Each structure stands twice: as C-alpha cells, then as structure tokens.
Amino acid sequence: MGRDLWDSSPAARSVLETADRVLGFSLSGVCFEGPEEKLRDTRITQPAIMAVSLAALAAALECGALSARPAFVTGHSLGEYSALVAARALALEVGFRLIVERARLMAEAGEQNPGTLAAIMGMDEPALEAICRDSDTDLCNLNLPEQTVVGGTREAVEEAMALAKERGARRSVELNVSGAFHSRLMKPAVAGLQAAVESAGIRSPVLPVVSNVTAKPLAGAAEVCEELPRQIVSPVRWHQSVANMSAAGVTVFVEFGPGKVLTGLVRRLVPEATLANVSTFEDASRLRL
Secondary structure (H helix, E strand, O other): OOHHHHHHOHHHHHHHHHHHHHHOOOHHHHHHHOOHHHHOOHHHHHHHHHHHHHHHHHHHHHOOOOOOOOOOEOOOOOHHHHHHHHOOOOOHHHHHHHHHHHHHHHHHHHHHOOOEEEEEEOOOHHHHHHHHHHHOOEEEEEEEOOEEEEEEOHHHHHHHHHHHHHOOOOEEEEOOOOOOOOOHHHHHHHHHHHHHHHOOOOOOOOOOEEOOOOOOEOOOHHHHHHHHHHHOOOOEOHHHHHHHHHHOOOOEEEEEOOOOHHHHHHHHHOOOOEEEEEOOHHHHHHOOO
C-alpha cells in the first residue's frame, strides 16, 4: 500500500520519508512490499496506516483537490492521530512518535493481558451492554447501531458470542487481532501513553476534531491530552460521531487511507451523503471538492 503515492506525489513521499526517519527503518518499504505477517504486527500496523493515510491527504492537497475548509475531521481508533495531525494539534513528527509509542504500549498490554475482539451484528447497544455484563467483556467499537465489537479475554469473548447467538444476534465473528483493543485489558498502556502525551507539545486543533470517546469535538489542547490515554480503554463511538457530524450539516465525507471500511459504514449511516475515498494517487488526482 502507498507505493503509487510515493512514486507520483512529492508531498506524499515527504510524509512517508518522515515516517521512515522517525521510526529509524524503512516503514515505507514494509508498506510497499510486506511481508503481510509484519504488517499485521500492531507495532507496524498503526504507524503504517497513519503514514499512508496522511500521505493520501498530502497528495490530495498537492493536487488542489480540497478547496473548502473541512467542517470536521475525525478518525477511527488510531485514525484519530491522523485527524489530529490534519488539524495541526500534532506536528507530523510528533504524531508519528506518539503513534509508535501507542502501538508499543498497546502491544505490550496485549502480551500482559491476552485477549481478543469479536464483531456482533444484529443486536442493539442495550442488548450488548447486558451481554458484556454477563460475559465480563467490554464494548470496544460502536461501528453501527447494530454492529458492535466487544473485547476481553478469549474465554470471555467466546462466552459473549455464545450469549449473542442465544439472544438473537444475526452473526458473531472473532476478529484477527493481537489484543483486546479499547477494552479494560489495555489499562497497562494508559500511564505510559499519558506521559508521552504530556511531553509531546500538543496544540489546540485549528479544525474541530470529533472525539472517539465522546463523539463530540475536542475543545482544545487540554482535551486532546485527556482524550488520547482514555481512548485506548474506551469504546470508539463511530456511529454517534457520524450522526453528530450529519446533524451539524455535513453532507460530504472523505476517507483518506488504505481500504474503504469507514466509507462503507458512513454509507449505511448517512445514505444520502456524498462519499469519496482517497487511497491512491489516482483517487487524489480525481477528487474535487
């Protein structure tokens, strides 16, 4: 992923080169060539997705694709860091240093407290809250009103999936992840990330950044500093975030980065919205807003 951005856009290449320099190895080479096993390591996955997402944004800006100021920026989980860079709350190098530390701390928390995630479809949030209480799991990603990811120990998640089936869920799928991200099992990572955030020199965003934790815009630097450590042990309130942006008048949503998962979620949440996805240079060169 990202190779055509590197080849075709000097601005995108600069973002990827910055990631390589901060990480101290060729992250861009891993993005382009793999191996897939390495890309699945959260220590690599998180900075890699951030790098390609910001490279796609840089390419779009370089192409003159974005003439209007965004009403909001946001991201899902690690994507919140890309949003904060886009909103100038984090300098690019600072963003990469923080995401590397976040990835390291979350990987270590996953090793200390092994766990997993499962997506449960066809149940509303109150029903899933009851299942989480009964199975000792946590709500982790509130993606759609009836598509929620729960997390905890493997045994607890298996129990949650069994309870969901008994209580009428349409489907449950265990996810291929290395830890129970956004659950209480990530608590060992909080203190270290808090220390990293406090020393990062975070600024107030110049654009409203919609919080994963509250689904509301972050008001300033202090709220950003509070948000980032809380985020890793709190559910990502994605469908509420999209609903709040739509209610504020947003009719156009653009996803920057590899894949189209968030575009698909927004399509289901706001069927009348205009949607675009920028993951390649061709996408960036065609976009006009």
